[in-house]
Amino acid sequence: MPTRSQAPTTRPEAADDTPVLRIDSLNTAFQTRFGPVEVVNDASLTVHAGESVAVVGESGSGKSVTALSVMGLLESTGEVTHGSIRLRDRELVGLSNRAYRAVRGRDVGMIFQDPTTCLDPVYTIGHQVTQAIRVHADRGRRAARERAVELLTMVGIPDPASRMSAYPHELSGGQRQRVMIAIALACGPDLLIADEPTTALDVTVQAQILDLLRRTRRELGTALLLITHDLAVVSEVAERVVVMYAGQVVEQGPVADVLTAPRHPYTAALLRSVPPAVTDRSTRLRVIEGTVPSPHTMPDGCRFAPRCAHVMDRCVTEQPPLVAAPDGRDRRSRCWLADTDTPPAGSAPGTRATTEVPR
Ligand SMILES: Nc1ncnc2c1ncn2[C@@H]1O[C@H](COP(=O)(O)OP(=O)(O)OP(=O)(O)O)[C@@H](O)[C@H]1O
Numbered sequence: 001m002p003t004r005s006q007a008p009t010t011r012p013e014a015a016d017d018t019p020v021l022r023i024d025s026l027n028t029a030f031q032t033r034f035g036p037v038e039v040v041n042d043a044s045l046t047v048h049a050g051e052s053v054a055v056v057g058e059s060g061s062g063k064s065v066t067a068l069s070v071m072g073l074l075e076s077t078g079e080v081t082h083g084s085i086r087l088r089d090r091e092l093v094g095l096s097n098r099a100y101r102a103v104r105g106r107d108v109g110m111i112f113q114d115p116t117t118c119l120d121p122v123y124t125i126g127h128q129v130t131q132a133i134r135v136h137a138d139r140g141r142r143a144a145r146e147r148a149v150e151l152l153t154m155v156g157i158p159d160p161a162s163r164m165s166a167y168p169h170e171l172s173g174g175q176r177q178r179v180m181i182a183i184a185l186a187c188g189p190d191l192l193i194a195d196e197p198t199t200a201l202d203v204t205v206q207a208q209i210l211d212l213l214r215r216t217r218r219e220l221g222t223a224l225l226l227i228t229h230d231l232a233v234v235s236e237v238a239e240r241v242v243v244m245y246a247g248q249v250v251e252q253g254p255v256a257d258v259l260t261a262p263r264h265p266y267t268a269a270l271l272r273s274v275p276p277a278v279t280d281r282s283t284r285l286r287v288i289e290g291t292v293p294s295p296h297t298m299p300d301g302c303r304f305a306p307r308c309a310h311v312m313d314r315c316v317t318e319q320p321p322l323v324a325a326p327d328g329r330d331r332r333s334r335c336w337l338a339d340t341d342t343p344p345a346g347s348a349p350g351t352r353a354t355t356e357v358p359r
Helices: 064-069 097-106 125-138 143-156 175-185 203-220 231-237 255-260 263-271 313-317
Strands: 021-030 035-047 052-056 078-087 108-111 192-193 223-226 240-245 247-252
Touching: 021 064, 021 125, 035 052, 035 064, 035 078, 035 223, 052 064, 052 231, 052 247, 064 078, 064 108, 064 223, 078 240, 097 108, 108 175, 125 175, 143 175, 175 192, 175 203, 192 203, 203 223, 203 231, 223 231, 231 255, 240 255, 240 263, 247 255, 247 263
Parallel strands: 035 247, 052 223, 052 240, 108 192, 192 223
Antiparallel strands: 021 035, 021 078, 240 247
């Protein structure tokens, strides 16, 4: 029987219907010199066992703050002010720092855009991976070292036994990212949260890291919550997508459905702003007019209304709720158009690694 830190190839929990992660009506606010400001509002999403869910949206839409709220890693000025974050049956909102430390690494692993934020320059990578194993698992030094070599092999570090004695600065950016993934997987977590894990890497290495994340899911059954501004990454890696705008979830559903037939005008606009896979000079790239509103001056009605080509009177005064689509295909959108029969037109993105939405 494998222990937690020897991640099994199939997870018995996969048969359990309880989501690995369930966020309900999350509000997160920061204290600023202008007073408290709410940057995530009424966000809900679910990740099931072994599932891959992408969160996408322009810069400032609240993707990272949502992830940091889950991990209990908000700055001291930040606070979850409403809602629930459940990891399987466990409520995370209100956990003490000590209890959170036990959850991080053991139940949820996190990888960031910049591996240097997580790797300590003064310790060898072998020491850091071994420590990550020993924090949560009762293993002797030798067994932990052996497991560390296994993990480094799994994430594709060449000659892992000798690379154990290397320092982070001696590795390439892609190799550092692989080590961070090894550390995140050290204790066989149910869920991996990856915040823009490939943004800082060149295109070839991006593809390799995405492939590693896909393989991790397939071989270890680890669920993935992937934060990205890249719709091509969404279509390559995720099964479901959550679109955020100005701190709110505005649309979610299966990737194939949302990217081919978006129900929210913001999703449709994001898709139109993506370059086509094959450069077609006759296709002009459209930018989304206007900017994301500041958390200090959110519109009263729909937050996208000032930029929306389909704006109606009620959009300016009434906030639409996030409602399920009537087709029963596990889709939700936050738009008054849902009450009409006019879904906004959109198109599927290309699959190049450079299909980025505006930042
Ligand atoms: N410590 C903080 N204090 C005040 N506001 C903050 C703080 N951290 C983030 N914010 C604000 O929260 C909002 C959401 O930020 P967040 O980093 O979650 O966006 P994002 O969608 O992840 O964008 P990006 O892709 O640029 O990382 C932004 O308006 C940001 O300015």
